[in-house]
Amino acid sequence: xxxxxxxxxxxxxxxxxxxxxxxxxxxxxxxxxxxxxxxxxxxxxxxxxxxxxxxxxxxxxxxxxxxxxxxxxxxxxxxxxxxxxxxxxxxxxxxxxxxxxxxxxxxxxxxxxxxxxxxxxxxxxxxxxxxxxxxxxxxxxxxxxxxxxxxxxxxxxxxxxxxxxxxxxxxxxxxxxxxxxxxxxxxxxxxxxxxxxxxxxxxxxxxxxxxxxxxxxxxxxxxxxxxxxxxxxxxxxxxxxxxxxxxxxxxxxxxxxxxxxxxxxxxxxxxxxxxxxxxxxxxxxxxxxxxxxxxxxxxxxxxxxxxxxxxxxxxxxxxxxxxxxxxxxxxxxxxxxxxxxxxxxxxxxxxxxxxxxxxxxxxxxxxxxxxxxxxxxxxxxxxxxxxxxxxxxxxxxxxxxxxxxxxxxx
RNA sequence: GUGGGUAUAGCUCAGUUGGUUAGAGCGCCAGAUUGUGGCUCUGGAGGUCGUGGGUUCGAGACCCAUUACCCACCCCA
Numbered sequence: 358x359x360x361x362x363x364x365x366x367x368x369x370x371x372x373x374x375x376x377x378x379x380x381x382x383x384x385x386x387x388x389x390x391x392x393x394x395x396x397x398x399x400x401x402x403x404x405x406x407x408x409x410x411x412x413x414x415x416x417x418x419x420x421x422x423x424x425x426x427x428x429x430x431x432x433x434x435x436x437x438x439x440x441x442x443x444x445x446x447x448x449x450x451x452x453x454x455x456x457x458x459x460x461x462x463x464x465x466x467x468x469x470x471x472x473x474x475x476x477x478x479x480x481x482x483x484x485x486x487x488x489x490x491x492x493x494x495x496x497x498x499x500x501x502x503x504x505x506x507x508x509x510x511x512x513x514x515x516x517x518x519x520x521x522x523x524x525x526x527x528x529x530x531x532x533x534x535x536x537x538x539x540x541x542x543x544x545x546x547x548x549x550x551x552x553x554x555x556x557x558x559x560x561x562x563x564x565x566x567x568x569x570x571x572x573x574x575x576x577x578x579x580x581x582x583x584x585x586x587x588x589x590x591x592x593x594x595x596x597x598x599x600x601x602x603x604x605x606x607x608x609x610x611x612x613x614x615x616x617x618x619x620x621x622x623x624x625x626x627x628x629x630x631x632x633x634x635x636x637x638x639x640x641x642x643x644x645x646x647x648x649x650x651x652x653x654x655x656x657x658x659x660x661x662x663x664x665x666x667x668x669x670x671x672x673x674x675x676x677x678x679x680x681x682x683x684x685x686x687x688x689x690x691x692x693x694x695x696x697x698x699x700x701x702x703x704x705x706x707x708x709x710x711x712x713x714x715x716x717x718x719x720x721x722x723x724x725x726x727x728x729x730x731x732x733x734x735x736x737x738x739x740x741x742x743x744x745x746x747x748x749x750x751x752x753x754x755x756x757x758x759x760x761x762x763x764x765x766x767x
Numbered sequence: 768g769u770g771g772g773u774a775u776a777g778c779u780c781a782g783u784u785g786g787u788u789a790g791a792g793c794g795c796c797a798g799a800u801u802g803u804g805g806c807u808c809u810g811g812a813g814g815u816c817g818u819g820g821g822u823u824c825g826a827g828a829c830c831c832a833u834u835a836c837c838c839a840c841c842c843c844a
Contacts, residue, residue, distance in 0.1 A: 363796070416842080436843095473837085638843080665844060
């Protein structure tokens with residue numbers, strides 16, 4: 358038997374319904390917040406991600422599905438969604454519309470060659486939004502509010518963590534101070550952290566090693582060394598969240614894993630899904646458009662991991678819907694087919710082609726989750742009638758075929 | 768890449784210290800008088816016990832290898 362590749366799953370039955378419901382719900386909310394749909398290619402040039410996500414990240418360093426296509430291009434399956442949307446933004450020359458705001462939402466598959474575990478697949482799906490041209494911290498606030506609304510709508514309990522990653526003014530000096538501190542205690546840090554001092558010192562902060570965490574308690578904190586502007590924004594963000602009644606925790610160790618983040622960073626976590634607890638993450642990336650050769654344009658966005666919230670979603674109760682049509686004789690089937698075609702203009706219709714007894718048809722209609730079971734038997738056929746039962750109300754009636762056709766044609 | 772766990776029916780799992788024709792529940796199919804679903808009852812189909820070796824008179828059980836899946840580390844949504 359040919360099996361799906363490791364870390365790749367079919368969405369079928371309940372999973373498919375949940376996926377569809379999630380996408381519909383999130384799309385609706387995104388539109389209410391002024392975002393519009395964008396779709397970008399799943400395959401992109403590798404250098405897009407090297408420049409945006411960053412070569413020092415594991416994602417680009419060792420997790421990409423990368424290959425050379427038949428034209429000799431170095432390409433890869435997208436490992437995340439932001440880079441493609443920013444590329445599309447620059448390619449459409451929207452960066453030339455200074456002062457304009459653009460807001461997009463997207464959803465679709467992402468690929469990372471990792472060892473699968475709970476909440477982590479090689480092909481997984483994200484729903485994300487990207488907002489361009491809005492520098493105000495109110496936009497950061499609005500995205501967090503939006504996420505809160507999303508998880509509330511889906512019936513998922515989450516905790517909100519926020520942090521500020523600083524800007525070009527305050528981050529570089531902080532980074533230097535941090536490196537100085539880390540070098541002094543380097544021998545006591547785990548091997549990974551020792552390596553990170555050179556490659557990406559900020560990420561030492563969210564090392565999961567307990568000994569490292571203890572050593573880091575005395576480390577300089579960016580939150581205390583933010584420049585005036587960043588500090589003002591971060592304080593304002595906290596005030597807005599408090600006023601809006603959104604509980605949050607400031608997590609100075611919250612470091613987004615991708616290089617393009619700056620300024621506000623946030624993460625929504627769930628305590629009900631195992632080790633991979635981050636269900637959504639995002640933040641500001643005011644320099645990313647420049648990295649991709651666009652004119653400087655502020656940006657902020659987030660992404661939600663669909664698979665991570667799938668089992669948590671509270672689905673609305675499913676109701677019986679549409680029609681089941683069945684015939685008790687071969688001749689009766691000939692009358693059913695045109696009727697099905699008519700009904701399908703506006704209703705869900707399932708047709709059973711095999712002639713069967715009434716009981717079998719009722720069972721079939723029940724299994725098909727149809728609201729109405731309509732059957733033509735010998736009796737009905739001779740009078741040009743059709744027998745209809747409402748499976749929910751348990752009421753039945755026999756009406757002329759013509760009547761049903763006319764009513765449903767509207 | 769590293770570590771741990773699990774592989775028996777379509778699904779969830781039982782299978783005692785190795786011992787005859789490998790079981791249950793759910794699901795599926797067919798019936799319970801001739802045209803009435805969900806509930807109940809009866810019957811039925813369906814398994815080379817992940818794969819390959821080995822130990823043994825005898826292996827679903829024990830040993831080795833291999834593959835797949837799951838969980839955790841790493842990293843991230």
